[in-house]
Amino acid sequence: MPQSLTHFTATSCIGTGTDAMLDSLLKQRSGLERCAFETVELDTHIGEVPGLDAQALPPTMRGYDCRNNRLAELALLQDGFLDAVHAAVARYGSRRVGAFIGTSTAGVLQTELAYRELEKGALPAWFEYGSTHNAFSIADYVRRRCGLQGPAVALSSACASSAKAFSSARRMIEAKLIDAAVVGGTDSLCLTTLYGFHSLQLCSPRPCRPFDVARDGISIGEAAAFALLERLPDSLDRGAVLLLGAGESSDAYHMSSPHPDGLGARRAMQAALAAAALDPAQIDYINLHGTGTPSNDRAESQAVTSVFGATTPCSSTKGATGHTLGAAGALEAVISALAIREGLMPGGVHSTRMDPTLTANYIRVNKRAQVKRVLSNSFGFGGTNCSLIFGAAQ
């Protein structure tokens, strides 16, 4: 059974809320800029959300103060999202609405800052482990902020985290344990990921160029994106966005490199198609994982063409948003929903000379056309893969 994406919102470097994001997508504007984050000295570009240092949390949530929860707060305030969640809580009861939030690093920046202030070997008193550092802090923030009393969990499978949040929430709604869920992801800039990806030589010094012949790595971004996922109502507006299927797989190959032929990615896409009972030809647009590393894009292109052939339009929006890691799946789920609602296949930015060995039909210019169904890919370290299929109610 499909579920309904009744409401959705996203905040990233290309916009706070979906109106601003759509405007950036329509103008093919990138939010990537030379890294000037905190005290970081790295030759790279990042996708930073402006104004987070000044973002206040409500008084009841003060113990949760950290960059990650501020980003979530800013995002929750957009698009009337909190109101939509409160309406769902009123409709179903707070115990029947869950929270499924993906993150890779939660508020670890807070811990990094605390380690600079060790006194006699102890962390400073202001450092709150449970409400900022622990992966659950973001799910706990969202459920308390939204007034939810249903099951709540953080999903942390690296860069597939928030795509997998949709899959877990879907299972729980299907089993009738809950009627609705706030599903999404939040990851914010921190030194662990900036210096960590740099140590693996996976960060490009330039804005990332997915599928470009000279692509040389990722640009790290930050984002919070949320959807209200609900059991299918009795009647649906035509054009309402649905989650049609999810597919997951594991590479069983390597911790930080994808299977060279994209076998795991292929299985995830095939599983999503099977779950949605769709043929590959019924997918109008693919939002790629498309990180801009040589090996990821090669493996993904092979996987895509092995399932869909070389004609289905596809692109990566990470040239615009950067790789928002654990939030990428949810951010790109919202982009997929916008693609359906607006009839927009967003062209990938920054890529100029396409890699001739990558045979997937990568589009660099926005295409306006009816978009009935979108497949969105998210893959992560540890060889974990998740593909989601969204579609318009017919």
Added chain:
Amino acid sequence: MTLRAYLDGVGVLGPGLSGWQDTAAILCGRSTYAGSPTVLPTLTMLPAAERRRTGRVVRVALGVAFEATSAAAANPALLSSVFSSSGGDGDICHEICQALSLPAREISPTRFSNSVHNAPAGYWSIATGATLESNVLCAFDGSFVAGLLDALLQVQEGRAVVLVSYDLNYPPPLHAKRPIPDAFGIALVLVPEATPRSLARLDVALTDEAFDTMREPRLETLRASIPAARGLPLLETLALRKKARTIIEYLDVARAGVLIEPCR
């Protein structure tokens, strides 16, 4: 709404608890609890190159996972997996935060790729060849039930699942902020239909009843201080081999009621 599964295999590791057979004997009162520090297994099933890269957290998680799958006579390659942990690899987290507080800010690339919360799940799939879905969760002190629910939901869709719930003690200074005393892990192989190996049938539902505690005070200390050990009352009920219901701690507003009916 009740979620049903059959429990085919158990793995346990913790302070004074080494394997399901020994643990069951302690939990049903046939032997006394000694409470000695957790002894981590050596993962001979991992390729040597991978074994060198793995830390304590992988040894705990994969140790109990292998115990459970071998007790269940299940081929791990054919199982879905759910890994659930409150803190993941606290050793690596500490090393990275420490390195980032120094001027050079040099992080080891291997440490960084192992720092992801899903590192044990990644090593599990590499070690076993498991290519099905693998979910990695955290719900702070409620991580055991969060994992149990997700695993049971997969069972409802017809899949056999290994649930692995594990936690590690942090080194200082993080230990003072999150005082988990020692390494602990529980693994359960959960399947949709009864098999000759099935130990019990589980029927699980959310409830707001008060959660159960352990009768033995030192085991109760464990239960209350390690998120993965919140599952101990389930193991105790299982060890007593009588049909009974136990309530497991989850969130402030939700608990899991687990009805356990022995199969043999």
